[in-house]
Amino acid sequence: MQIQTTVGKIQDQEAQAIVVNLFEGVAAPDGATGAVDAALGGAIRALIAAGDFRGKRNEVAVLYPGGGLPARRVLVVGLGKAEKFTVEGIRQAAATAARKARDLGVTQLHTVVHGAGVGAIEMETAAQAMVEGTILGLYRYQELKTQLEDVRPNVETLTLVEFDPAKLAALEAGAAAGRVIAEATCLARDLINRPANLATPSTIAETARTLAEAVGLQCRIMEKAEIEALGMGAFLSVNKGGGEPAKMVILEHNAGREDLPAVVLVGKGITFDSGGISIKPSQDLWKMKDDMAGAAAVIGALCATAQLNLPLRVVGLAPLTENMPDALASKPGDVVKSLKGLTVEIHSTDAEGRMLLIDALTYAGTFKPQAIVDIATLTGAQAVALGTPAAAVMGDEALVARLRAAGEASYDRVWPMPLFEEYGEQLKSDVADVCHVGSRAGGCITAGFFLSKFVPEGIPWAHIDMAAQGLADDDRPYIPRGGAGFGVRLLVEMLRRWNG
Known part of the structure; x- marks a missing residue:
C-alpha cells in the first residue's frame, strides 16, 4: 500500500472517498467533520437527528455528496465515547473505515487523522496508529487462492490529510513507522497462515x-x-x-x-x-x-x-x-x-x-x-x-x-x-x-x-x-x-x- 501525507482541508480533497469521524453523543459536529457537514448542507447532523448514526465505536455511515464536495463518497466512522477513547480506538476506526471503503470498491482513500484533534493524542502517535490500523485491517491471505474474480481489490493508496502545516513532520514520521511495523506484522501473518x-x-x-x-x-x-x-x-x-x-x-x-x-x-x-x-x-x-x-x-x-x-x-x-x-x-x-x-x-x-x-x-x-x-x-x-x-x-x-x-x-x-x-x-x-x-x-x-x-x-x-x-x-x-x-x-x- 502507498502511504501519502498532505496538508489541506479534508473537504477540499478530490478523492474516491474521504473519511471523517464523530464521537458518540455529539449532536452538532465541529472541526473537520463539521466542515464536511456544512458542505453537505447538514447531512451528517440529519443522520444524527434521525438516529441513523450515533457515533458508536466502529459504526460507519456512507454519504454521497452529489456535487457538494469534490469527493465521490464520505465515510463517517464512530469513535465511541470521548472519555474512553485511546490510541487503540484510532487503530480500530482506521481499520473499520478502510474495510468499508474496500467493500465499496474504493482504491484511493483520503482521511483525517482520528484522535489528533479533539482526541488530544499526539500527531506522531495518532498517525502511526492510523497506518497500522489500515494496513492490518485490510490484510488478506490470498497467495494460494486462484479464483479471485469476484473479490474486491484492496485499497491501494491511503492519504492522511492534516490542516496544520506545523504538524506535517510528525504526521510523516508516524506514518512511516506505522507502515514498517504493520508490514512486519503482515509478514508474520503470512508465515503463520502458510x-x-x-x-x-x-x-x-x-x-x-x-x-x-x-x-x-x-x-x-x-x-x-x-x-x-x-x-x-x-x-x-x-x-x-x-x-x-x-x-x-x-x-x-x-x-x-x-x-x-x-x-x-x-x-x-x-x-x-x-x-x-x-x-x-x-x-x-x-x-x-x-x-x-x-x-x-x-x-x-x-x-x-x-x-x-x-x-x-x-x-x-x-x-x-x-x-x-x-x-x-x-x-x-x-x-x-x-x-x-x-x-x-x-x-x-x-x-x-x-x-x-x-x-x-x-x-x-x-x-x-x-x-x-x-x-x-x-x-x-x-x-x-x-x-x-x-x-x-x-x-x-x-x-x-x-x-x-x-x-x-x-x-x-x-x-x-x-x-x-x-x-x-x-x-x-x-x-x-x-x-x-x-x-x-x-x-x-x-x-x-x-x-x-x-x-x-x-x-x-x-x-x-x-x-x-x-x-x-x-x-x-x-x-x-x-x-x-x-x-x-x-x-x-x-x-x-x-x-x-
Whole structure:
C-alpha cells in the first residue's frame, strides 16, 4: 500500500472517498467533520437527528455528496465515547473505515487523522496508529487462492490529510513507522497462515534469509550438524521424528556493534505440532501450523527493527523443526541432555516447544545481551488462564514491566504470572536433573519455571506465552481470522523504548 501525507482541508480533497469521524453523543459536529457537514448542507447532523448514526465505536455511515464536495463518497466512522477513547480506538476506526471503503470498491482513500484533534493524542502517535490500523485491517491471505474474480481489490493508496502545516513532520514520521511495523506484522501473518507443507523449517529459513538481505540484517542458518555438535540435545529430541532436519535462524541487527546494548529475542518455531508420540486429537489439528508463531514474531520484529534502524544490537533466534511421530521419535520417559548440561526427562512429547527454547535460551548467552525475551505458543493453560485479550508474561520484574508498558501502547497486551519456587516442585525427576512438565495445575507457570532453569546466569529474561494469540478464530477490526501476527508490535515497541 502507498502511504501519502498532505496538508489541506479534508473537504477540499478530490478523492474516491474521504473519511471523517464523530464521537458518540455529539449532536452538532465541529472541526473537520463539521466542515464536511456544512458542505453537505447538514447531512451528517440529519443522520444524527434521525438516529441513523450515533457515533458508536466502529459504526460507519456512507454519504454521497452529489456535487457538494469534490469527493465521490464520505465515510463517517464512530469513535465511541470521548472519555474512553485511546490510541487503540484510532487503530480500530482506521481499520473499520478502510474495510468499508474496500467493500465499496474504493482504491484511493483520503482521511483525517482520528484522535489528533479533539482526541488530544499526539500527531506522531495518532498517525502511526492510523497506518497500522489500515494496513492490518485490510490484510488478506490470498497467495494460494486462484479464483479471485469476484473479490474486491484492496485499497491501494491511503492519504492522511492534516490542516496544520506545523504538524506535517510528525504526521510523516508516524506514518512511516506505522507502515514498517504493520508490514512486519503482515509478514508474520503470512508465515503463520502458510500451510505446514509449504512453511517447513527449510522454507522458513530461506524466507528469513531473503528478508534479511532486503532489509539489511545479518543472517546465518545453523544447520543440524552444528546444532548436534554444540550439544543441543533437547532441541534435537523434538526433531527426531521430523521429516526435515532442524535449523536455527540467527538474525542480527547492528551485528558486531559491541558499543550498543544487546537484546536477544527467541521465538519458538514448531512448523507443525502433531504432538509426536503423545499425539494430539484430530479435531482442529490443522491449527497446529501456527506453532511457529513465536518464530514468525521474532522474524517480523527483526525486519522492523532494521528498517527503523533502532540504536540497539538486536539478535533474533528462531529454532525450527516439526514435531512428528515415527519409529525414531522421542518417547515419554526418554532422557536427553541439554546444551546447558542438565539432563531432562520427557513425560509428554506434546510439550515439545520448551525443549527447543531451553537450548536456544542457553545459546542466547553467547551474545552477552542485556536481556533475553522468548515468545512462544507454549501452553493450553495460558489460554485457559487469560483467554485471547492478553498473553502471559513472567520473569525479571523490570523486563516484565517493559513488556507490559509496550503491550499497553501496542495493544499486544501481556499480563504477569508469578514464578514462585513452589512451582518448581512439580518438575522434580527420579531419573534426570529435571522433568520438563508438571501437573495440569499452573501449567503455564510451570512451563515458564522450567525455561528459567536454562537462562544464562545474571541475564534478565522474560517469557511470553501467547498460545491463545497465534490464530484468531474471530474477525476483529484489524485482526482478520487466521494468523494474528501477535508479538511483532509488542517486541518492536519494547525495543523502540529501550533507551528511554
